[in-house]
Amino acid sequence: MKTAITPTRSENFSEWYQSLIVASDLAENSPVRGCMTIKPYGWAIWELMREEMDRRIKAAGVQNANFPLLIPIEFFNKEAEHVAGFAKECAVVTHHRLKMIDGQLQPDPDSKLTEPYIIRPTSETIIGDAMSRWVQSHRDLPLKLNQWVNVMRWEMRPRMFLRTSEFNWQEGHNVFATHKEANEDARKMHKIYGEYMREVLAIESIMGEKTEEERFAGADKTYTVEQIMQDGKALQAGTSHDLGQHFAKSFNIKFLGTSGKLETAWTTSWGTSTRMMGSLLMVHSDDDGLILPPMVAPHQIVIIPIVRDDDTLVMNNFSQEIGEKLRAKGIRVLVDTSDMRSADKIWKWIKRGVPLRIEIGAREMLNNNLTITRRDIGRDSKQTISVDELLNSASDLLNTIQKDMLSVVQERNKILITDVADLNKLDKYLTDGKIGFFRVNYEQTLDKKFDDLMEKHKISRRCLDDKDPSYVFVAKSY
RNA sequence: CGGGGCGUAGCUCAGUCUGGUAGAGUGCUUGGUUUGGGACCAAGAUGUCGCGUGUUCGAAUCAUGUCGCCCCGACCA
Numbered sequence: 265m266k267t268a269i270t271p272t273r274s275e276n277f278s279e280w281y282q283s284l285i286v287a288s289d290l291a292e293n294s295p296v297r298g299c300m301t302i303k304p305y306g307w308a309i310w311e312l313m314r315e316e317m318d319r320r321i322k323a324a325g326v327q328n329a330n331f332p333l334l335i336p337i338e339f340f341n342k343e344a345e346h347v348a349g350f351a352k353e354c355a356v357v358t359h360h361r362l363k364m365i366d367g368q369l370q371p372d373p374d375s376k377l378t379e380p381y382i383i384r385p386t387s388e389t390i391i392g393d394a395m396s397r398w399v400q401s402h403r404d405l406p407l408k409l410n411q412w413v414n415v416m417r418w419e420m421r422p423r424m425f426l427r428t429s430e431f432n433w434q435e436g437h438n439v440f441a442t443h444k445e446a447n448e449d450a451r452k453m454h455k456i457y458g459e460y461m462r463e464v465l466a467i468e469s470i471m472g473e474k475t476e477e478e479r480f481a482g483a484d485k486t487y488t489v490e491q492i493m494q495d496g497k498a499l500q501a502g503t504s505h506d507l508g509q510h511f512a513k514s515f516n517i518k519f520l521g522t523s524g525k526l527e528t529a530w531t532t533s534w535g536t537s538t539r540m541m542g543s544l545l546m547v548h549s550d551d552d553g554l555i556l557p558p559m560v561a562p563h564q565i566v567i568i569p570i571v572r573d574d575d576t577l578v579m580n581n582f583s584q585e586i587g588e589k590l591r592a593k594g595i596r597v598l599v600d601t602s603d604m605r606s607a608d609k610i611w612k613w614i615k616r617g618v619p620l621r622i623e624i625g626a627r628e629m630l631n632n633n634l635t636i637t638r639r640d641i642g643r644d645s646k647q648t649i650s651v652d653e654l655l656n657s658a659s660d661l662l663n664t665i666q667k668d669m670l671s672v673v674q675e676r677n678k679i680l681i682t683d684v685a686d687l688n689k690l691d692k693y694l695t696d697g698k699i700g701f702f703r704v705n706y707e708q709t710l711d712k713k714f715d716d717l718m719e720k721h722k723i724s725r726r727c728l729d730d731k732d733p734s735y736v737f738v739a740k741s742y
Numbered sequence: 743c744g745g746g747g748c749g750u751a752g753c754u755c756a757g758u759c760u761g762g763u764a765g766a767g768u769g770c771u772u773g774g775u776u777u778g779g780g781a782c783c784a785a786g787a788u789g790u791c792g793c794g795u796g797u798u799c800g801a802a803u804c805a806u807g808u809c810g811c812c813c814c815g816a817c818c819a
Contacts, residue, residue: 266780278813286753297810349819386819420743420817427818480819503819535819570778611780625778635778643779722815 267551268615277495278423284545285424287615288554298422298429302538305616308562310432310538314412316464316559317434317536320456326408326436331390333413334381339389342514346388349481353418355383355429383416388482388507388533391437392515399529401520402441406449410436425542426499426742433537439517439529443508446530447485450506453534454487457502465540466557466669467491467547468677469501470701470737472727480533484508490726490737492680493546496699498726498741501543504534542742547673554617555639557669558662563598565590565658566618570606570625582629586622589655595662614639619665622654636661640669681737687713690738694721699740703729706736 269287273280285291290306302310318328334357341347361375384390391409399407412434422428436453440446454471461467474486483505491499509528511517517529548555558564567587569579580601587599598618600609606623613621617639624634634654638645638661649657680700684690687709690702694717702723708714709725718724722740729735 268780282812293811346819352817417818421815474819478819483819486819500819505819533819568778572777605781606777607780610778614779623778628778637779646778 268553268611269551272551273494280551281546282424284549284553288617290541290545290554291424293424296429298419300422300424300428305562306541309544309556309560310541312560312562313464313540313544314434317460318412320460321410321434321436324408324452324456325406326410326438328411329409330411330413331384331387331394333384335384335387335390337380337382339393340382342389342392343482343510345510346482350385350417354385355416355418357381357383384413385415385417386533386535387411387413387415387435388437388511388531389515392511392517392531395437395439395529395531396516396518399439399517399519402522402527405439405441405519405529406445408436408438410434423542423742425538425545427539431538433535435533435535438532438534439512440531441519441521441527441529443506443530446508446532447506450485450487450504450532450534453532454489454502454504457489457504457534457536460536461489461491461501461540462670464557464559465544465547466559466666466673467501467543468670468674470498470677470681470727472730472737473733474503474727475706475725475736478725478727480505482507482510483533484510488727490701490739491543491547492677492701492739493543493742494676495546496680496701496740498701498737498739499539499543499546500726500741501540502534502536505532507531507533548669549617552642553615555669556617556619558619558666561617561619562596563613563616563618564596564662565598565620565622566613567597567599567622567624568606568609568613569599569601570623572626575626579624579626579629583624586624586634586651586654590658593655593659595658619662620658638665640665640672687711687717691717691720694723701726701737701739703735704738706734709736709738 269280269283271279289303291300291302294301358377358380359371359375360377361372362369363372395407399405414430414432416430419427419429438449440449458469458471461469470490470492472488474488479486480503485506487504488500489502491501493499509530511531512529517531518526519529521527545554548557567583569583571579583599583601587597590597602609610621619639621637621639622634628634628648632651633648634651635646635648636654681703682693682698682700683703684693690704693702706728723738724741726737726739726741729737
């Protein structure tokens with residue numbers, strides 16, 4: 265059978281992924297190396313994802329703010345581990361003026377900055393600086409801030425959505441009076457991320473703490489939301505850090521406690537990015553294109569009037585009426601009255617992952633019927649129902665699609681997670697080409713033999729198992 | 743930054759080995775027939791062959807330099 269996306273997932277997963285993004289019109293590579301242009305349809309999905317995340321963040325008592333794009337190098341230099349982690353991938357602003365020199369526009373040597381700025385790869389430092397001024401008394405705590413911004417990390421090998429040099433994200437930064445509160449906060453945000461992935465993106469995640477070598481630069485503990493792609497590789501979709509007092513000490517975030525003594529605060533940071541969209545694509549899509557969970561679908565329903573030359577106007581009007589009635593129920597509906605051929609419209613919206621497609625033909629209109637097809641199931645779900653039946657059931661049907669998509673992922677995860685008793689078994693599975701996550705006793709991975717396996721099979725420790733931290737999940741990753 | 747591949751029409755690519763008028767498919771435009779999962783016929787428009795230098799009567803083709811992209815590594819809270 266002909267598929268909309270070539271190659272297929274099984275033929276070449278990474279090429280399929282690139283083709284999928286082009287075919288569904290989400291984004292394209294830009295003239296700037298490592299940076300992508302997110303096109304209107306892709307951005308519409310991101311906006312829906314962002315709105316729902318923002319709602320949940322605010323519900324956790326966090327306020328939005330906005331900090332500068334440029335960070336003084338001296339700030340960055342204050343936390344040693346942090347510098348070590350990020351220095352290799354920072355873009356630096358060194359001049360503030362251009363000049364025509366020998367017919368070439370160049371940075372004007374006379375405009376060199378005495379103190380260069382770096383473009384934020386993350387904002388712990390500049391927010392830490394602000395916090396040191398904003399936090400004076402225990403009454404100022406907790407202070408919970410978030411910003412939705414772009415950041416830049418000069419990546420060696422970019423891939424659209426998964427790893428781009430510039431990306432959009434939210435980064436939250438909270439301050440507390442005690443370590444207990446800070447750690448609870450990091451865990452709370454971690455839990456919120458997991459719920460969001462499940463309820464909004466219909467993705468079941470593997471939740472847990474990062475092992476020491478995978479931890480954020482400057483954190484005491486990092487909690488991660490790991491997801492399993494259809495090719496079995498892991499994607500880190502959101503992290504939450506207990507920063508201990510590393511940044512509070514470096515930036516002098518202190519407060520007068522109830523006892524009247526000056527105390528050092530405790531901070532957390534937590535973030536999710538457009539990388540989640542990469543996960544959304546690689547978890548749900550098939551060889552015909554995107555499949556969007558209704559909650560983040562820009563168009564939850566598309567209505568395609570099947571027109572002939574003589575009935576175009578009446579068919580389009582009838583379709584618009586149904587569209588209006590569905591919108592009145594709070595459903596995002598697109599009525600595609602463009603003058604493309606019907607078959608082309610159908611494929612266009614299949615590729616773009618619209619959860620529910622409605623086709624209306626002339627005879628159906630006379631009988632007040634229409635035909636619906638679910639994107640997640642495809643042809644087999646095609647059925648003709650009455651307009652009234654649709655209006656009554658549309659919202660429920662979208663909820664059902666959302667739930668069914670999650671169930672598919674949960675079932676697939678069961679197959680893609682394998683318990684292994686020892687390193688020899690792990691080696692054998694990987695040598696045999698088994699894909700997915702492997703759950704291994706953590707102590708065993710401290711053996712040098714495990715380092716060899718990591719090297720041999722390009723695997724890494726993804727996270728400890730939340731349900732039993734004496735086990736660690738191991739996988740190949742993006 | 744290493745190893746490999748690629749750069750030719752909007753897109754996918756042939757042509758390069760063996761130098762001699764710039765090609766195909768698809769898409770696009772127009773007209774007609776069609777229309778419930780990617781239609782058909784006809785006509786038409788579309789190029790700095792990535793860029794520079796060299797060899798040559800003549801370069802998409804050979805040499806050399808350079809830029810960019812892709813894949814595999816290294817790197818990646």
